[in-house]
Amino acid sequence: MSWRSVRGHDRVVELLRAGAKAGRLPHAFFFVGPEGVGKRTFALTLARALLCETNPEELLEPCESCPGCAQAAAGTHPDLIVAGRPDDKQELPIKVIREVCSNFALKPVRGLRKVAIVDDLDAINEEAANAFLKTLEEPPPGAVLILLGTAPELQLETIVSRCQVVRFEPIPEEDLVSLLLEMGIADDEGEARRLASLADGGVGRAMSLAHPDVDAQRRNLIDGLADERGFDPAEQVQQLLAFSKKAGKDAASQRRGAGLMIGEIARLFRGVLWQTAGLEAPAADPADRRAIATLANRLEPEDVFILADRAMEADRHLRRNLYLPLVLESLFHDLAKIINPGRRG
Secondary structure (H helix, E strand, O other): OOHHHOOOOHHHHHHHHHHHHOOOOOOEEEEEOOOOOOHHHHHHHHHHHHHOOOOOHHHOOOOOOOHHHHHHHHOOOOOEEEEOOOOOOOOEOHHHHHHHHHHHOOOOOOOOOOEEEEOOHHHEOHHHHHHHHHHHHOOOOOOEEEEEEOOHHHOOHHHHOOOEEEEOOOOOHHHHHHHHHHOOOOOOHHHHHHHHHHOOOOHHHHHHHOOHHHHHHHHHHHHHHHOOOOOOHHHHHHHHHHHHHHOOOOHHHHHHHHHHHHHHHHHHHHHHHHHHOOOOOOOOOHHHHHHHHHHHHHOOHHHHHHHHHHHHHHHHHHHOOOOHHHHHHHHHHHHHHHHOOOOOO
């Protein structure tokens, strides 16, 4: 895995290389940005570059052939620690953080550095976050800690202030189209462009949306909200709960499944806002454009702002681990009050 596998983040690569050449590589990074834009892939590539035994560190380039690169790529390097939220947990447990800190404090086995990557920082609780503080304040010599999350605002200021925050932007659409074709997620350029237009610059989101069950649920949801006869909020909740249960047995997977659809609701209303402003909605799917036009003809712009904000609020509630059925019931109840004929006001 070299920087060739990292798409759309050349700016970040050059930023870190400049720091390495100047000898100012920080001991702790906080990578933030939308889910699925490649933060984890970037972090693993950076770890390989730091643990490479051939190229000088100022190049910040893994050689891909030395024992350090090979072990890091295989996940067996003794000086590389990778941790995250267990699949059966809703939060990043303090036990995981303590294990990371304990291993991180040990002397390097192969070289001069230890590198730790901690994913899912959005799911960390205050107790676990506080367990990080001593490691962040007094890191071992040469050690580098890489934390991954979506936004610094979701973390304790005591953690954010001790890290160099590196912001990752969505992958440009052309890069994403090429990547989807190379990975075999899309069979042809037309499908790749459709998925890229829906994915908000995230490979992970594109992969999810490519699944037939997800595509079918997305279509039913959007068409149901745009139905001129209105929709039954209780029925929509039950359909989405059934869909989320297919995403996995654990609560976190179910939340991600529901969150994917809530994101599509927010996208729908963003398109309606464009339409009500007299602009062409950025929707590649003809069925989406029809749904957007139907809602734009029915709703006032101020209503659409409320609807979009309500969808984003539901997404925030999911990220804070509120009870999924309650989040969905509240969301669809509020949407129905504005969208359904005869119920506004």
